[in-house]
Amino acid sequence: xxxxxxxxxxxxxxxxxxxxxxxxxxxxxxxxxxxxxxxxxxxxxxxxxxxxxxxxxxxxxxxxxxxxxxxxxxxxxxxxxxxxxxxxxxxxxxxxxxxxxxxxxxxxxxxxxxxxxxxxxxxxxxxxxxxxxxxxxxxxxxxxxxxxxxxxxxxxxxxxxxxxxxxxxxxxxxxxxxxxxxxxxxxxxxxxxxxxxxxxxxxxxxxxxxxxxxxxxxxxxxxxxxxxxxxxxxxxxxxxxxxxxxxxxxxxxxxxxxxxxxxxxxxxxxxxxxxxxxxxxxxxxxxxxxxxxxxxxxxxxx
Numbered sequence: 001x002x003x004x005x006x007x008x009x010x011x012x013x014x015x016x017x018x019x020x021x022x023x024x025x026x027x028x029x030x031x032x033x034x035x036x037x038x039x040x041x042x043x044x045x046x047x048x049x050x051x052x053x054x055x056x057x058x059x060x061x062x063x064x065x066x067x068x069x070x071x072x073x074x075x076x077x078x079x080x081x082x083x084x085x086x087x088x089x090x091x092x093x094x095x096x097x098x099x100x101x102x103x104x105x106x107x108x109x110x111x112x113x114x115x116x117x118x119x120x121x122x123x124x125x126x127x128x129x130x131x132x133x134x135x136x137x138x139x140x141x142x143x144x145x146x147x148x149x150x151x152x153x154x155x156x157x158x159x160x161x162x163x164x165x166x167x168x169x170x171x172x173x174x175x176x177x178x179x180x181x182x183x184x185x186x187x188x189x190x191x192x193x194x195x196x197x198x199x200x201x202x203x204x205x206x207x208x209x210x211x212x213x214x215x216x217x218x219x220x221x222x223x224x225x226x227x228x229x230x231x232x233x234x235x236x237x238x239x240x241x242x243x244x245x246x247x248x249x250x251x252x253x254x255x256x257x258x259x260x261x262x263x264x265x266x267x268x269x270x271x272x273x274x275x276x277x278x279x280x281x282x283x284x285x286x287x288x289x290x291x292x293x294x295x296x297x298x299x300x301x302x
Contacts (some may be wrong), residue, residue: 169200242277
């Protein structure tokens with residue numbers, strides 16, 4: 001965060017006094033590139049402590065305002081040789097020191113400390129990019145965790161389901177249907193996974209009219225009778241499967257949509273589907289089912 005300390009080279013946010021108290025080395029950092037001169041004309045380092053001493057010597061410790069700091073730049077012989085960027089750096093430091101105002105600080109090359117009232121635009125962009133990258137990483141980790149947890153659950157239930165199916169993989173279609181009816185998500189998903197792994201899902205979807213029926217009713221309710229008429233009744237297409245996943249996982253099992261979309265993507269990939277029914281909405285940071293539209297007698301992904 002802005003308030004946290006940082007390593008050399010990174011921007012941090014604090015007052016000048018906080019900065020100097022936190023690390024004694026900051027006293028010796030340079031506020032300008034050009035060196036200073038003492039009363040005898042000898043060179044001395046343009047350090048924070050030397051510039052602060054010069055300011056107090058020239059202007060005194062009484063009062064604190066913008067006019068006083070500007071007058072210092074005009075009166076100090078050391079300040080006469082500074083360019084505009086160095087003068088701005090001095091003024092920002094003094095303003096922060098006298099008013100306890102938080103500024104952005106960064107140690108640049110050559111022990112030169114930059115002081116800015118606002119975070120530079122390129123740093124804002126960099127931080128936004130870093131946050132976006134981290135956000136994406138977190139989302140992908142969540143996606144992987146969901147799939148890994150379900151795979152572990154599927155493995156635990158596989159033996160019992162195999163006994164119940166008795167070698168008849170089409171029996172898994174009945175188990176899935178019954179589990180949908182009582183919203184038993186664990187049992188339903190484990191049976192579905194086993195059906196996919198046994199390469200028997202297509203046969204069940206083509207022969208069991210119950211699955212075709214719930215997809216047909218969904219199309220009728222959401223897209224109209226014409227869409228249902230021209231649909232064709234094939235649940236094994238990318239569109240048919242996407243609708244089936246949404247019906248099973250969201251409407252029947254009442255799973256949270258993000259989790260349901262991840263499961264839909266998981267099963268679609270296992271079935272070697274070219275089009276995923278899911279996408280990641282970067283703006284909201286959510287996994288979402290792809291929208292399906294009906295136009296020219298055809299259902300298609302938007």
